[in-house]
Amino acid sequence: MSFLPRRLKELWLRLHWLSGRSRFSAELSDEMDFHIESRSDELEQSGLPRAEAVRIARREFGPRLRTAEDTASAWQIQWLEDLFSDVRYAARAFRRNPAFAGAAIFCLALGIGANTTVFNITTSFLFSEPSCRDSASIVSISVGGNSNSPMADYKFVDEAHLLSGMAGANFEREVNWQDGDRNKRLYAGVVTGDFFTTLDIPLRLGRGIAQGEVDTAVLSERIWRSLFGADPAILGRKIILEGRVYTVAGVLPENHRSIFGFGISPEVYVPVTHDNEYVQFYGRLPKGMNIGVARERLRATLSQLDVIRPVENWKRTGNLIVTGVTGFDMLNQQMPGAVTAFFVMLLVVVGLVLLIACTNVASLLLARASSRSNELTIRLSLGASRQRIIRHLLAESLLLSVLGALAGIAINLACARLLKDLVLPVPVPIRLVILPDWRLMLYSLGMVLVSALLCGLLPALKAVRKDVNAGLKQEGRHTGRTWNLRSLLVAGQLAVSIVLLAAGFLFLHNLLRATAMDPGFNVRRTLWASMRLVPDRYSDPGQARQRALVNTAMERIRALPGVESASIAHHIPLNENCVDSIGVRTDLSAAPMRVRYQCNAVGPDFFRTLSIPVLRGREFSSVDRIGSQPVVIVNQAFAHQVFGGADPVGHAITLDYPGAKAQTIVGVVTDSKYVTLSENQLLAVYEPYFAKDEPVHLNFVVRTAASPGAYVKTVSDELSRLDSSAAVEVKPMSEALGLALLPSQAAAVMLGTMGALALILASIGLYGVLLYSVSRRTREIGLRMALGASQSDVLRIVLRHSLVLVGSGVAVGLILAFFAMQPLAFFLVPGVSASDSTAFLAVIAVLAGVALLATLAPALRALRVDPMVALRYE
Amino acid sequence: MLILRTLAGGPLHGYAISRRIKQCSANVLDVEEGSLYPALNRMLLKGWLYAEWGVSDTNRKARFYRLTKDGEKQLAAEAEEFKKLITAIQLVMKTA
Numbered sequence: 003m004s005f006l007p008r009r010l011k012e013l014w015l016r017l018h019w020l021s022g023r024s025r026f027s028a029e030l031s032d033e034m035d036f037h038i039e040s041r042s043d044e045l046e047q048s049g050l051p052r053a054e055a056v057r058i059a060r061r062e063f064g065p066r067l068r069t070a071e072d073t074a075s076a077w078q079i080q081w082l083e084d085l086f087s088d089v090r091y092a093a094r095a096f097r098r099n100p101a102f103a104g105a106a107i108f109c110l111a112l113g114i115g116a117n118t119t120v121f122n123i124t125t126s127f128l129f130s131e132p133s134c135r136d137s138a139s140i141v142s143i144s145v146g147g148n149s150n151s152p153m154a155d156y157k158f159v160d161e162a163h164l165l166s167g168m169a170g171a172n173f174e175r176e177v178n179w180q181d182g183d184r185n186k187r188l189y190a191g192v193v194t195g196d197f198f199t200t201l202d203i204p205l206r207l208g209r210g211i212a213q214g215e216v217d218t219a220v221l222s223e224r225i226w227r228s229l230f231g232a233d234p235a236i237l238g239r240k241i242i243l244e245g246r247v248y249t250v251a252g253v254l255p256e257n258h259r260s261i262f263g264f265g266i267s268p269e270v271y272v273p274v275t276h277d278n279e280y281v282q283f284y285g286r287l288p289k290g291m292n293i294g295v296a297r298e299r300l301r302a303t304l305s306q307l308d309v310i311r312p313v314e315n316w317k318r319t320g321n322l323i324v325t326g327v328t329g330f331d332m333l334n335q336q337m338p339g340a341v342t343a344f345f346v347m348l349l350v351v352v353g354l355v356l357l358i359a360c361t362n363v364a365s366l367l368l369a370r371a372s373s374r375s376n377e378l379t380i381r382l383s384l385g386a387s388r389q390r391i392i393r394h395l396l397a398e399s400l401l402l403s404v405l406g407a408l409a410g411i412a413i414n415l416a417c418a419r420l421l422k423d424l425v426l427p428v429p430v431p432i433r434l435v436i437l438p439d440w441r442l443m444l445y446s447l448g449m450v451l452v453s454a455l456l457c458g459l460l461p462a463l464k465a466v467r468k469d470v471n472a473g474l475k476q477e478g479r480h481t482g483r484t485w486n487l488r489s490l491l492v493a494g495q496l497a498v499s500i501v502l503l504a505a506g507f508l509f510l511h512n513l514l515r516a517t518a519m520d521p522g523f524n525v526r527r528t529l530w531a532s533m534r535l536v537p538d539r540y541s542d543p544g545q546a547r548q549r550a551l552v553n554t555a556m557e558r559i560r561a562l563p564g565v566e567s568a569s570i571a572h573h574i575p576l577n578e579n580c581v582d583s584i585g586v587r588t589d590l591s592a593a594p595m596r597v598r599y600q601c602n603a604v605g606p607d608f609f610r611t612l613s614i615p616v617l618r619g620r621e622f623s624s625v626d627r628i629g630s631q632p633v634v635i636v637n638q639a640f641a642h643q644v645f646g647g648a649d650p651v652g653h654a655i656t657l658d659y660p661g662a663k664a665q666t667i668v669g670v671v672t673d674s675k676y677v678t679l680s681e682n683q684l685l686a687v688y689e690p691y692f693a694k695d696e697p698v699h700l701n702f703v704v705r706t707a708a709s710p711g712a713y714v715k716t717v718s719d720e721l722s723r724l725d726s727s728a729a730v731e732v733k734p735m736s737e738a739l740g741l742a743l744l745p746s747q748a749a750a751v752m753l754g755t756m757g758a759l760a761l762i763l764a765s766i767g768l769y770g771v772l773l774y775s776v777s778r779r780t781r782e783i784g785l786r787m788a789l790g791a792s793q794s795d796v797l798r799i800v801l802r803h804s805l806v807l808v809g810s811g812v813a814v815g816l817i818l819a820f821f822a823m824q825p826l827a828f829f830l831v832p833g834v835s836a837s838d839s840t841a842f843l844a845v846i847a848v849l850a851g852v853a854l855l856a857t858l859a860p861a862l863r864a865l866r867v868d869p870m871v872a873l874r875y876e
Numbered sequence: 877m878l879i880l881r882t883l884a885g886g887p888l889h890g891y892a893i894s895r896r897i898k899q900c901s902a903n904v905l906d907v908e909e910g911s912l913y914p915a916l917n918r919m920l921l922k923g924w925l926y927a928e929w930g931v932s933d934t935n936r937k938a939r940f941y942r943l944t945k946d947g948e949k950q951l952a953a954e955a956e957e958f959k960k961l962i963t964a965i966q967l968v969m970k971t972a
Binding site for chain 1: 889890894920921936938
């Protein structure tokens with residue numbers, strides 16, 4: 003029999019014994035009775051009276067209890083029983099010293115709570131698994147590199163029956179939901195009839211949209227709750243969407259995650275009703291088919307389609323992408339690098355916070371172990387084995403880390419609950435479904451166990467390494483060495499928290515700067531009135547109906563009292579953007595120049611309404627419409643890049659695509675911000691609104707005489723009156739800047755919180771170490787004062803110690819921070835630099851304050867030490 | 877080793893083991909009761925012995941110990957070791 007199985011068998015027998023302990027001891031007792039009785043029988047036979055025989059037999063046998071104990075110890079799992087007693091002992095010790103235990107558990111809880119919460123957000127945002135059956139067999143299909151493709155193509159692929167099922171969905175749609183006499187714009191997922199069945203999406207109530215249905219809808223749990231009061235009889239209820247009656251077929255569960263991922267959650271699902279709809283393709287692979295095979299089959303079918311219904315200059319098979327819908331597959335496919343980078347940064351930051359928490363606990367444990375070295379040496383000298391004492395110290399850190407981890411998980415659960423109701427100010431329906439993740443909890447528990455055991459092991463080894471005699475003698479005669487392990491930990495911790503704090507301050511500064519920043523147009527006296535029309539009502543050829551509506555709307559708004567001017571635009575700057583990158587020819591040079599510029603189509607008076615000065619030429623007027631001479635207005639940056647020093651007004655530009663006409667530049671306007679406040683100056687080209695096709699979304703801009711808040715209702719009423727099926731939203735332009743501020747806001751909040759957390763943790767550590775080091779030097783201080791040292795001398799000693807500690811931590815931290823913050827420049831507005839000295843100065847000020855506070859208390863305590871008391875301290 | 881050898885003749889209960897060792901060694905070796913039972917239990921744990929309840933010749937309930945295959949191997953190994961040791965000692969005693 004080999005070693006391992008024998009050991010296992012032994013363990014099994016021991017565990018078996020543990021489970022049936024009382025039976026075993028009863029059996030042993032029976033056996034001992036039998037032994038004694040047999041011996042008595044023998045003695046009785048040799049002529050002794052029974053009572054005497056029993057007495058002798060008992061004496062011969064010796065103490066029963068001892069035998070029983072010895073026998074039991076053969077069976078016991080010694081370490082397990084010792085562990086229990088160690089943990090019990092540790093718990094008693096913590097009850098005696100609640101401040102220490104409290105501080106350590108608090109540090110760990112904060113570190114773990116923050117860490118797991120950010121992990122939760124990240125995984126939920128980047129790696130969430132969609133709510134459907136067997137998501138591993140679902141693939142996302144992107145035809146010719148486009149995310150959405152026409153329904154006609156979808157039908158063709160679907161009818162080829164290549165996969166075990168197809169599903170199509172467009173997650174970028176909106177619908178107007180009629181609520182009384184108003185309409186509310188809802189984010190909609192427009193899905194094919196096979197969407198719910200192919201993906202097999204679980205529902206909370208009712209069923210999904212079925213094949214062939216055109217007037218059923220499935221609500222998200224959030225909408226069902228907020229707009230329909232969680233009506234249990236919602237199924238079958240009629241609701242009006244886009245001016246048409248729909249029947250509610252089902253409600254999705256609360257933790258539904260859409261197949262699209264990234265937290266995108268439509269508020270309502272409706273069936274595809276038009277053949278001109280565009281959808282994203284999804285497919286379910288038959289059992290045993292891998293993605294490669296599916297891709298080849300799809301390619302074959304799509305190349306047939308390329309032959310049957312060719313598209314000019316484009317092949318559907320040209321850039322066919324078939325990927326899974328979970329984990330990295332999706333991430334690689336669809337996520338912009340900046341967002342991933344943000345999350346990576348966040349993970350690094352919380353990792354640092356956890357590191358700080360662990361070093362904190364380590365230094366607390368170290369301090370505690372040193373202050374207890376007297377106790378430990380006494381135990382050693384009384385014969386406790388070194389191993390036993392190490393085990394006992396480890397049990398303490400084990401208990402601490404388990405309690406800390408549990409508290410951290412509690413924090414994590416509380417945060418997840420808060421985050422669930424968070425609504426981000428972005429024009430996409432992002433809702434994060436954050437569920438407690440047991441893998442994450444196990445991971446953090448494991449991480450903490452390892453770190454705390456390491457933290458515990460160092461002081462434990464240090465405590466027992468010493469010679470017993472030396473230990474007993476030396477107690478209390480601390481030599482005041484500045485650089486021991488603990489001080490290194492604190493200095494390191496300070497350095498790391500400086501990096502976090504500096505980043506936090508930088509983003510806070512950035513946020514303040516960005517908020518105060520001039521976007522280049524008036525936001526204090528302007529309103530943004532958006533009006534979403536139901537497309538079916540304005541689908542007449544030539545869009546005459548919508549043109550009439552827009553004209554009437556402009557007239558009515560301009561006629562309102564207090565309105566100075568009003569206009570319309572395709573895109574509202576800093577909220578939506580449209581970028582074009584193309585070669586441009588001018589009438590001055592034949593060679594096309596490739597430029598990347600912001601495009602927009604704006605109505606008459608647009609620049610006056612937003613107070614964007616027209617430097618040369620004119621604004622658009624009502625004569626600039628379809629059929630009239632093509633004209634454009636450009637911004638300064640465009641004029642400068644394309645025309646150099648020449649005045650562009652009167653010249654023409656021609657975009658470098660087939661059939662493009664020359665467009666005459668009629669005006670030059672000043673530069674303003676288009677995408678984010680932090681952008682470097684972008685080029686812009688404006689076309690006349692009425693020279694383009696009408697969009698579904700009307701964006702009016704209104705200039706008001708007084709604060710715009712007062713006009714929200716009148717403008718909104720006026721627009722609603724024009725079309726009872728339109729969803730109207732009016733808000734002051736200043737509120738609409740939210741999206742432009744979001745990156746620096748999010749970063750400021752996140753890093754600021756983490757920095758504050760790090761500061762709290764580092765302060766606790768600093769305070770603890772200084773307090774401890776002074777109390778260790780009580781005797782020394784007493785001696786010095788007895789020998790005539792003045793109070794200021796003593797104060798200087800104490801202050802110098804902390805100054806060295808803090809100074810070196812700060813110095814290292816500043817160097818680290820300087821390099822760590824360079825990559826953050828991406829998120830900053832112009833005028834705020836990553837090596838901004840104010841951030842560093844603020845951080846140093848805050849830390850110096852904390853350090854002073856942490857030093858002052860022990861320093862004053864040191865001064866109060868009575869020399870006699872100190873000398874008799876032992 | 878002594879306990880294992882005693883049990884090689886067949887299953888015995890604890891009291892019988894101590895008596896048999898005493899008898900066979902002509903009263904020289906006396907296994908103390910206080911250490912007999914812990915020793916038996918350690919061997920149970922190692923898997924050398926197997927224990928079952930039975931009835932003794934005096935009609936009392938007793939626990940009988942029996943050698944397992946592992947126990948037999950162990951006995952053989954220990955006996956071999958012991959023989960080597962004795963031979964070595966004897967050699968030293970003769971020659972030195």
